[in-house]
Amino acid sequence: MDLIQLTPLDLSIAALLVLGLAGISWRMRLGVERRLLIAASRSVIQLTLLGLVLKTLFDQSNPLLIGALALFMLGMAGYEVMARQERKFSGFWGMGIGTLSMFISSFSITLLALNLVVRVEPWYTPQYLIPMLGMLLGNTMSGMAIALDNLTQSAWQQRGAIEARLMLGHTWDQAIGDLRRRALRAGLIPIINAMAAAGVVSLPGMMTGQILAGSPPLEAAKYQIMILLLIAVGTGLGAIAAVSLGAFRLFDKRQRLRLDRLK
Amino acid sequence: MAYFQLTRFKSRGLEPIDLSVDAGECITLGGPSGCGKSLLLRAIADLDPHEGEATIEQCIQSQAPPPKWRRQAGLLSAESHWWADKVYDHLPVSDPELMAALGFSEATNEWEISRLSSGERQRLALIRLLLGKPKLLLLDEPTANLDQASIGRVESLIMAYLKNSRSAALWVSHDPKQRERVGDRGFQIESGILVPEIWI
DSSP: OOOOOOOHHHHHHHHHHHHHHHHHHHHTTOSOHHHHHHHHHHHHHHHHHHHHHHHHHHHHOOHHHHHHHHHHHHHHHHHHHHHTOSSOBOTHHHHHHHHHHHIIIIIIHHHHIIIIIIOOSSTTOHHHHHHHHHHHHHHHHHHHHHHHHHHHHHHHHTHHHHHHHHHTTOOHHHHHHHHHHHHHHHHHHHHHHHHHHBTTTBOOHHHHHHHHTTOOHHHHHHHHHHHHHHHHHHHHHHHHHHHHHHHHHTBOTTOOBOGGGBO | OOSEEEEEEEOTTSOOEEEEEOTTOEEEEEOOTTSSHHHHHHHHTTOSOOEEEEEETTEETTTSOHHHHHHHEEEEOSSOOOOSSBGGGGOSSOOHHHHHHTTOOGGGGGOBGGGOOHHHHHHHHHHHHHTTOOSEEEEESTTTTOOHHHHHHHHHHHHHHHHHHTOEEEEEOSOHHHHHHHOSEEEEEETTEEEEOOOO
16 A cells, blocks of 8 residues: 655645634634644644654764754753743753653663664664654653642642641651652553553554554554553653652752742 | 850841750740741741751751751741641651640541641641650740630640750740740840840
């Protein structure tokens, strides 16, 4: 089966539908039409650019260029994690916590998978590295953002309870322990649900793509299984890193709760 | 050396303080709302950044591990906070005698925090604090939400604790009569300075 090529005209039909939705939003005064249109335009531009960049990258297979793109994607992911926080850590830590955790959740897991599971030669073959990294970054990001947001929000709301424990001589670790566990649970539940629903309720994007591109369904399923499992591990490790770093940063050397470090 | 000592101790809104307190002594603090009384108590418990030094017997604030320091300098905040569902989750040990002294029984341990009145919470917060046997009590309006009978019970419980354990207390109170009742010495905070309060 050959891939049916989409023409710009085909895409404009989908775009017209989005315009229609924006019109409805305007009529119903939902107030999201601006954001909807901006986000839709962003995805059109970003994906087109990515297509162009990947085309060049695949032709050249230059490790430096591949590395640069990978780092750029990581930086953007770190920024997105920060941008989704209601209360961000101020200064270097705001971006640092997200980027470092995304590095753990996605970079290391992707490299591990390419070397041990898929065993691509060379490991930086862009046709494998970039899509896998992108999928891991995109899918672990929200879990991490949710977990970190949950931690800082609940620390803000439960300041009194945390300090009450400090006053009684509990360590910072004990005082924030419950909140940290709750934040991690909140971050992990979406991926747990996604795994449970995979193939029954939802047909995951990667498998869909491979089937459309003509892969045998069972092969596509195997790749999808690998990716889902890696996303779960990545989300878990990344969320643990983000929440641990965040909790650590909420206290100073004298184990005082320092909410002034949030903005 | 004094039992409890503040040296050039600077907390937010106040001038640096030098103060020596003997074992068993109760010092009262008065002054208008927002003058920095509560912040001073928080700084002594090392919950807020500050300058200067505090010592309790041989224990030096800046050198002691914070949890150890806070177990000795026990702060009772004006509003009590609770982190779990039941009363017993917050009490390290059960002490029926102490519970009875403030009008509670063993059954109180099973009560749910969310169903307590503000007065009950305040009295239980005092029990929670005293169970840790702090060497210095930092009391921020410990009787603010209590009725007359309870005020009397709380006052005599604290006075007995100071006497028996030879601890010291800093007691913030808005009630001049209470300050005179419980205090061995008292200070008023006036424009950031501790001024001795004269009782006749």
